[in-house]
Amino acid sequence: MTPFADRLAALVEERHSQICLGLDPDPAKLGGEALSDAAGDNTPVAERAGAAVAAHCRSLIERAGPACVAVKPQLACFERLGAPGWAALAETCRVARDAGLLVVADGKRGDVPVTAAAYAQALVGETPTAWGPVAGLGADAFTANPLLGRDALEPLVAAAEAAGAGVFVLVRTSNPGAADLQDLPAPERPLHERLAALVDGFSDRLMGEGGLSGMGAVVGATEPECFARLRALMPRSIFLIPGVGAQGGRPELLGAAFAAGPASGLVAASRGIAADPAAAAERLRAAVWDVSTA
Amino acid sequence: MTPFADRLAALVEERHSQICLGLDPDPAKLGGEALSDAAGDNTPVAERAGAAVAAHCRSLIERAGPACVAVKPQLACFERLGAPGWAALAETCRVARDAGLLVVADGKRGDVPVTAAAYAQALVGETPTAWGPVAGLGADAFTANPLLGRDALEPLVAAAEAAGAGVFVLVRTSNPGAADLQDLPAPERPLHERLAALVDGFSDRLMGEGGLSGMGAVVGATEPECFARLRALMPRSIFLIPGVGAQGGRPELLGAAFAAGPASGLVAASRGIAADPAAAAERLRAAVWDVSTA
Numbered sequence: 001m002t003p004f005a006d007r008l009a010a011l012v013e014e015r016h017s018q019i020c021l022g023l024d025p026d027p028a029k030l031g032g033e034a035l036s037d038a039a040g041d042n043t044p045v046a047e048r049a050g051a052a053v054a055a056h057c058r059s060l061i062e063r064a065g066p067a068c069v070a071v072k073p074q075l076a077c078f079e080r081l082g083a084p085g086w087a088a089l090a091e092t093c094r095v096a097r098d099a100g101l102l103v104v105a106d107g108k109r110g111d112v113p114v115t116a117a118a119y120a121q122a123l124v125g126e127t128p129t130a131w132g133p134v135a136g137l138g139a140d141a142f143t144a145n146p147l148l149g150r151d152a153l154e155p156l157v158a159a160a161e162a163a164g165a166g167v168f169v170l171v172r173t174s175n176p177g178a179a180d181l182q183d184l185p186a187p188e189r190p191l192h193e194r195l196a197a198l199v200d201g202f203s204d205r206l207m208g209e210g211g212l213s214g215m216g217a218v219v220g221a222t223e224p225e226c227f228a229r230l231r232a233l234m235p236r237s238i239f240l241i242p243g244v245g246a247q248g249g250r251p252e253l254l255g256a257a258f259a260a261g262p263a264s265g266l267v268a269a270s271r272g273i274a275a276d277p278a279a280a281a282e283r284l285r286a287a288v289w290d291v292s293t294a
Numbered sequence: 295m296t297p298f299a300d301r302l303a304a305l306v307e308e309r310h311s312q313i314c315l316g317l318d319p320d321p322a323k324l325g326g327e328a329l330s331d332a333a334g335d336n337t338p339v340a341e342r343a344g345a346a347v348a349a350h351c352r353s354l355i356e357r358a359g360p361a362c363v364a365v366k367p368q369l370a371c372f373e374r375l376g377a378p379g380w381a382a383l384a385e386t387c388r389v390a391r392d393a394g395l396l397v398v399a400d401g402k403r404g405d406v407p408v409t410a411a412a413y414a415q416a417l418v419g420e421t422p423t424a425w426g427p428v429a430g431l432g433a434d435a436f437t438a439n440p441l442l443g444r445d446a447l448e449p450l451v452a453a454a455e456a457a458g459a460g461v462f463v464l465v466r467t468s469n470p471g472a473a474d475l476q477d478l479p480a481p482e483r484p485l486h487e488r489l490a491a492l493v494d495g496f497s498d499r500l501m502g503e504g505g506l507s508g509m510g511a512v513v514g515a516t517e518p519e520c521f522a523r524l525r526a527l528m529p530r531s532i533f534l535i536p537g538v539g540a541q542g543g544r545p546e547l548l549g550a551a552f553a554a555g556p557a558s559g560l561v562a563a564s565r566g567i568a569a570d571p572a573a574a575a576e577r578l579r580a581a582v583w584d585v586s587t588a
Contacts, residue, residue: 024409031424049423076405076412079373079429083381090376110439111370112469112536114565115318118370127374129343130325132527134375145404147441147464149471170441175406179445181488187481194475232309242406271408 001164003209004141005238006226008102008166011069015096016291017285018121018262020070020104020240020288021277022270023060023092024077025053038242050084053077057092061099064273064281071096072240075107092139102140104240104266109156110145116152139289141166143218143240146195157202157215166206166214166238171230173193174220174243192226196233203236212264213237219257221249221267239265244284245272246265258292264294295458298435299502299532300479302396302460303557304372311579312348312556312586314364314398315571316564317354317386318371319347333343335426335444344378347371352384355393358571361579364434365390365394366534366562369401387431396434398534398560403450404439410446414453435460437512440489441577448497449511460500460508460532465489465524468514468537486520497530498513506558507531513551515561521550533559539566552586559586 012018027049028175034239043051059167063070071092078089093103107205109119118127123142126133144156146169172182172192183193197263199217213236221243230239239257243249257265267288273280306312321343337345355365364475365386372383387397403413412421417436420427438450440463447463454461466476466486477487492493493511499507513520515537522534533551537543538561561582567574 002307024412026425027421027428029424043428045423046428047430048425049421052424058443074405074409074412076403076409076416078413079380080416080430081423082379082416082430086373086380091354108405108439109370111368111401112467113372113471115298117370118318118368118374122370122374122376127321129321129339129375130323130346131342132339134321134340134343136374136376145402145439145441147439147475148467149469149476151473151474152467153471159486173406173442175442175445177407177445177447180443180492181441181485182443184485184488185481187479189486191475191478191480194478198474245569 003164003208004166004205004214005206005212006210008069009208009210009212011019011102013265015069016289017067017069018265018267019281019285020072020266020268021060021064021068021281022072022074022268023057024074024270025056027053027081030056038067046081047084050081050088053081053085054091055090058095060277061095064277065101067097067281067285068101069275070102070266072104072106075105090137093139098207104252105142108143108145109150110148112148113151113155120149120156121292124163124165125167139165141214142166143168145170146198150198153202157205160207160214164190166216168205168216168218169195169199169242171199171217172219172223172226174222174247174249191199191235196230211236212260216240216241221254222247224253231256231259235260240268241265242268244269251284252291254288255291255294296500297458297500298507298508299500300383300504302363302532303502303504303506305396307555309363310583311361311363312561312582313362313575313579314366314560315354315358315362315575316364316562317351318564319350319509321347321375322558324350332519341378344375347375347379348382348385354571354579355389358567358575359393359552361575362395363400364560365395366398366400369399383517387433396580399431399433399436402439403439403448406442407445407449409518411449414450418457418459419453421541435457435462435508435583437462439464440492444492454508455499456544460510462510462512462534463492463493465511466470466513466517466520468516468541468543487527490524492532494528505530506554510534512536515548516532516541525550525553529554534562535559536562538563545578546585548582549585551587556586
């Protein structure tokens with residue numbers, strides 16, 4: 001299997017895009033026509049909502065997908081619908097793959113090693129059972145929470161290595177409260193720089209032939225002053241960059257993130273493109289491509 | 295709704311137990327007879343495995359449940375089976391409730407505020423949809439990862455408050471790698487003490503009438519020397535204590551965790567009781583009750 005970093009780089013070059021389409025479906029906002037094709041009248045509420053969520057994600061992928069290289073389903077938005085929500089998530093991953101997009105499963109999982117291995121099975125592996133293996137989501141990459149330390153990341157990285165997948169570790173998130181812990185001096189430098197060093201320590205494991213590593217980092221667009229320092233600490237990692245648009249991050253400030261090349265960053269587009277996905281994704285694609293190649 | 299802390303305290307007093315039965319089903323180890331009642335021969339693999347997982351959890355609850363006050367399903371072990379796994383999780387939560395046990399959903403979720411609110415809907419709330427609300431798991435409490443800071447915990451606490459539920463925040467986990475980050479000086483005291491202060495700051499919100507708060511903390515049994523200091527920093531929080539048994543934690547060293555009373559700690563029993571669940575859970579119950587009332 002070609003490593004995630006190389007598959008991403010090929011798509012970035014082909015599409016001149018680093019946009020990752022965020023899929024955060026809200027079933028309170030979906031109704032009426034979208035459903036009529038997807039489920040009958042007697043379907044229980046969770047199944048109707050799951051079908052509507054899957055139809056909505058398919059439509060978003062059809063409209064905004066051509067300007068993007070990846071999708072980022074937000075697992076919380078699916079699992080709140082229970083089993084039908086998980087079925088919608090699996091279907092959405094298939095639809096994205098069929099559209100030629102990479103899938104970044106955004107669940108921010110993290111747990112002790114034995115449990116981390118189970119999360120890896122769900123995301124990029126398969127689960128052995130007495131009756132044969134059960135395939136996971138088949139994601140191309142996933143987000144991970146590093147609070148439990150190196151031994152808890154190890155099974156995630158090992159599974160990604162086996163699957164040719166990528167891992168995006170939370171390093172500096174885009175919400176205001178991120179400062180509470182991630183920016184603490186710990187003791188001589190901020191905790192997020194420690195997290196960056198932890199990520200870089202794994203980067204050999206997920207190296208592509210193009211010089212980038214699928215051992216990536218989530219770095220929010222809301223703190224662009226962090227980019228240069230974090231790029232220096234993780235010279236080969238792909239950055240997954242949330243927070244552009246609704247949260248205030250600006251594409252023109254992302255230049256330092258792309259110092260390792262046009263495929264060294266993925267910019268998430270979620271709430272900011274809701275109103276007119278096709279046009280907004282294309283505008284963002286052009287703006288980010290420009291800054292990545294400046 | 296009676297607050298989680300008071301519901302737990304009543305059960306602890308009634309059953310003289312602080313044992314939380316870990317449910318970490320491994321479908322590779324389940325087969326043969328357990329399945330024959332649960333699913334027919336033509337069922338797809340994931341559904342057969344999901345049915346076997348649900349049957350296994352039901353059997354564990356029947357055998358070990360009487361010595362316990364709660365169950366702790368490990369979400370990773372269910373979601374790796376996809377939609378059928380999530381259905382098995384929901385069924386297991388119902389079976390535990392019917393057996394008079396509290397449910398602690400162990401998913402260690404954590405995300406930016408808008409997404410944290412979606413996780414809360416999945417765990418202790420409901421999700422509005424255009425066709426009516428979809429109920430979540432109905433857990434009595436859940437575990438949460440605090441790396442994203444105070445604003446990311448807020449929606450989880452608010453949802454717990456509304457549902458009369460508890461929250462167990464990762465403060466000092468039981469795996470060896472926990473030391474990598476949680477024990478860093480940050481700068482004048484370890485990061486886990488910062489996390490403890492964060493937890494204590496929310497404790498008023500989930501207070502019971504008995505003086506304990508459902509704003510709890512995960513504190514591993516593998517580092518018992520932390521208990522006294524963390525109890526001083528979180529005088530009203532219930533501790534969820536993993537790591538007894540397979541990971542090396544010893545019940546007789548847990549005394550300081552129970553300084554706030556017999557209902558101020560829940561001891562997780564998982565891999566350590568696999569061989570003979572009924573007898574092993576009863577032995578652990580007696581050992582922990584003794585140390586909590588010494």
